[in-house]
Amino acid sequence: MGDRLRKHIEEVVPLSDDEYAFVLSHFSKEAYGKNDFIIQQGESVNHCYFVISGLLKLDYNGLDGKDHIISFAMENWWESDFAAFFTQTKAQMSLQCIEETHVLSISLNNYNKLAADFPKMEYFFLKKSNAGHIASQRRILSFLTSSAKERYEQLLEQYPILFQRVPKMLLASYLGVSRETLSRLSH
């Protein structure tokens, strides 16, 4: 479990023991309980997080008070309010634990230092960012092309595990439908 980050990075670039130790020295380990907020809307965002275990939701609370889930973050995912993190502005989203969660966090300073001092990691971050961009485009496409029922079925196919770990009202919020509609879609 201690080297989950290493395995994750080595899917993109190989690392020696020393290199991994150097990388790891830029992170700090944090633990959160269920329902804890890692990022709160309106506060400043100083870190980006790698999920070791547990489950997070990145969400936006609209003026109507409704919860809109931009993404879930499971084991091996990177998450933050990236807009706020990279531009050092206040969070427009919150990052909250759905389960007890362990993360490795990296500050923007350390992120920049790591990228600047260690080309392998700049390459890794670039790959990850591109992958994130592509994943977001896929999600946009599903809104453009698919009905609520189709989006539900796509999610069920792609991340069946979510249906066991996440209350359905949150899945509804992720899919962009009301919980009542989601309930009716499932049969």
Next chain:
Amino acid sequence: MGDRLRKHIEEVVPLSDDEYAFVLSHFSKEAYGKNDFIIQQGESVNHCYFVISGLLKLDYNGLDGKDHIISFAMENWWESDFAAFFTQTKAQMSLQCIEETHVLSISLNNYNKLAADFPKMEYFFLKKSNAGHIASQRRILSFLTSSAKERYEQLLEQYPILFQRVPKMLLASYLGVSRETLSRLSH
């Protein structure tokens, strides 16, 4: 006009004349006519494009034969089917000119070489990729939080120029509503 790319890069990192010449040597200039395809669904995607002038649409043709526009690309935008480009798979989207368009294209080889040989550009590409990811998240959020009418008004506010350059049926396709609904929303 010839140094539009340079100005664009220098918004992120400064470049000497020599450095810019080096960067530029990795690109080739291409011109396309209205309605030309730069990328066709099903073909391989060997390049990523920087728009010097003109206007493109990145779209997906569903099984129903409908056009779903993932994004428009105007002056100073980078566009490609990034999933296909980075993983060297077949295009799932098409990239087509709405207007006569001039681009600078870079192959994946040159992209990787440029990033590897010239840290400033790897940094630049990382910044751009992060910005793209953030922009996509904003778009997801607008689908989650906003009605068709609200999305229409957001688009009108953010890119009024599109309403002069793009047929409304394409805007409808971008917003995810029928052209009839869009027509009714506009008054």
Next chain:
DNA sequence: TCATAATTGTGATGTTTGTCACACAATAGT
């Protein structure tokens, strides 16, 4: 310039989805 194609507006109608209301089930904390 004229004919053709592409785009736009609008009514009538049906489908999908949201909202409100309430009962019931599951979960968490003491």
Next chain:
DNA sequence: ACTATTGTGTGACAAACATCACAATTATGA
């Protein structure tokens, strides 16, 4: 074990949006 809280299912109704049909307008090209 027992409340309080949180989550789920379902009916009735309203709102948003899609679809079809057709007329009107605006580009486009030989």
